[in-house]
Amino acid sequence: MYLQHLSLTDFRSYAQVDLTLDPGITVLLGSNGIGKTNLMEAIGYLATLSSHRVSSDGPLLRFGADRALIRAKLVRGDQSTVLELEINASRANRGRINRSNPVRSRDLLGICQTVLFAPEDLALVKGDPSNRRRFLDExxxxxxxxxxxxxxxxxxxxxxxxxxxxxxxxxxxxxxxxxxxxxxxxxxxxxxxxxxxxxxxxxxxxxxxxxxxxxxxxxxxxxxxxxxxxxxxxxxxxxxxxxxxxxxxxxxxxxxxxxxxxxxxxxxxxxxxxxxxxxxxxxxxxxxxxxxxxxxxxxxxGEAPAKGYASHGETWSMCLSLRLASYYVMLDDTRTGGSAPILILDDVFAELDVQRRRKLAAIVSGAEQVLVTAAVEADIPEELAGRRVKVIPGGIDE
Missing domain, CATH: 1.20.1050.90 (RecF/RecN/SMC, N-terminal domain)
Incomplete structure (x- = not known):
């Protein structure tokens, strides 16, 4: 499965933005704070109905807006599916599948599958148990x-x-x-x-x-x-x-x-x-x-709990391993007719040393679709050669 098109309306910093994507590797480049993570967050939200950055929906709406809209076209083999998710400030969120009548937002779950790596993942090891319970449940x-x-x-x-x-x-x-x-x-x-x-x-x-x-x-x-x-x-x-x-x-x-x-x-x-x-x-x-x-x-x-005993590098490796493990579990499911999840690496490489960057890149490079964000192109290992997209304030520079 891969994401062919993403459209956001009044989501985070975007009044309106459209992004066309291809299978394989796409790297979104732009300065810190420019909105790269907002794009990845929208894709992750469509998959899980939750954000990896905030615990409530309020911050997802552009300031002053009473709703936000995420639209995505997903391609799975010979079939395509259009998903729409409306995030509302004062009522229940609603969804649409292939422009059908509105459905409950949770009816969209399982259609878009993602595995998202982000700096916030450190909480999976260093944070309280609620972070690990949430990881399991999502x-x-x-x-x-x-x-x-x-x-x-x-x-x-x-x-x-x-x-x-x-x-x-x-x-x-x-x-x-x-x-x-x-x-x-x-x-x-x-x-x-x-x-x-x-x-x-x-x-x-x-x-x-x-x-x-x-x-x-x-x-x-x-x-x-x-x-x-x-x-x-x-x-x-x-x-x-x-x-x-x-x-x-x-x-x-x-x-x-x-x-x-x-x-x-x-x-x-x-x-x-x-x-x-x-x-x-x-x-x-x-x-x-x-x-x-x-x-x-x-x-x-080893023989000790990772929390409190792992070094910073070991903590990062454990966090990445948890996400990779979830990816492999999803791949196991594809043998019964599913498809590979979309891999999202949001500002991860800047946090890793050169050795871990190259090893992670080598592992994920063969996935059906890999979306990477980075502020500096030099942070991206050569194993992730592919399309580059420049993110500018409020939109995409094609």
């Missing part, structure tokens, strides 16, 4: 769009359950509230089990690709790995930090080895048990302490 939704509803259902139930727990701290919690909490426990257990089951399967698929990608980018002296830490096993403390392994699980008799073998129904029952065991602490804290929203994907380098 990849999960890209591979199986139906899990957008899974995540949405879980977030909705979690919000309701937390509101009930919070009322307990203010002295307004009654027997009626407790009965309602039992109902929300059942809903949250089911939604949480579906999300946990999907994440565990995804981590199993990612793990070998992460190891191989790290070996490709480095001298291979350390092995990269990933371990999923679940609150079902009490592997995290009340503040979300990794606990000392070997503590008693939230559900007696449950081990880390068990998790990956359990069905959604079995995980649902385990969550119900864990909620019951944790209720006193949750009522005291006024917050849900067990569930996928507090789980952690711990990244391992």
């Amino acid at each position: 990849l999960l939704v890209s591979l199986m769009p139906r899990h957008a509803a899974t995540r949405s259902d879980y977030d909705r139930v979690l919000k309701q359950r937390n509101a009930l727990l919070k009322s307990a701290r203010t002295g307004k919690f009654t027997a009626g509230h407790e009965a309602t909490l039992d109902v929300w426990d059942q809903h949250m257990a089911r939604a949480g089990a579906e999300l946990l089951h999907a994440r565990l399967e995804l981590v199993d698929r990612l793990r070998p690709h992460l190891k191989n990608a790290y070996e490709q980018l480095t001298d291979g002296s350390k092995a990269a790995g990933a371990v999923y830490r679940s609150t079902l096993l009490n592997q995290l403390d009340d503040d979300g930090a990794t606990s000392v392994l070997g503590t008693d699980p939230a559900v007696p008799g449950l081990t880390a080895e068990d998790l990956g073998t359990l069905s959604v129904d079995e995980l649902t029952e385990r969550y119900v048990q864990a909620f019951a065991a944790s209720r006193r602490r949750e009522l005291e804290r006024g917050i849900s302490l067990v569930g996928p929203h507090r789980d952690e994907l711990e990244l391992i380098l």
Whole structure:
């Protein structure tokens, strides 16, 4: 799959811009702050319905505008698809597929698939667990769009359950509230089990690709790995930090080895048990302490956690390896009729030393479409020879 045409209206710094693209490698060159990243952000948003730079949609709208529009023409084999996504300031976002009637924005998920590398990726290693959970969930939704509803259902139930727990701290919690909490426990257990089951399967698929990608980018002296830490096993403390392994699980008799073998129904029952065991602490804290929203994907380098132990260069290699691993997982899916995702490298090469630049370039150069942004052409390795596009204030200089 490749992106043939991108059009933005009132998105970020652009009142209107059109960009025609080809398969292979395209490098967008321009001074820092000129708008290169805005173009890449729009493509990434079309794929995931979220930005790699901000957590809300407001900043995506050009100042003074009440909506922004992203249009894209994607080519997959002999077929082309036109996507339109309207980002609104005061109402729900809407989408169109091949100029059909408006649909929910999440109905566009899975059509445009991207893997985006950016300086913000350092947070995947150095940041808090929410960054790694988001990485997993975005990849999960890209591979199986139906899990957008899974995540949405879980977030909705979690919000309701937390509101009930919070009322307990203010002295307004009654027997009626407790009965309602039992109902929300059942809903949250089911939604949480579906999300946990999907994440565990995804981590199993990612793990070998992460190891191989790290070996490709480095001298291979350390092995990269990933371990999923679940609150079902009490592997995290009340503040979300990794606990000392070997503590008693939230559900007696449950081990880390068990998790990956359990069905959604079995995980649902385990969550119900864990909620019951944790209720006193949750009522005291006024917050849900067990569930996928507090789980952690711990990244391992050698024998130590990457966070806090990896050098700056090792941290960058781990971040790049995570993105490459997600790319390889998507390629695995293409064997069943999909297509290769669009690779986006946004201002990444300026952050890397020469050796890592060349190794990364060699790995990605054979992809169906690679979009690269850079302020200085000298930062681009020779392995990424291809079309150059100059980005100027407010548009493209063809």
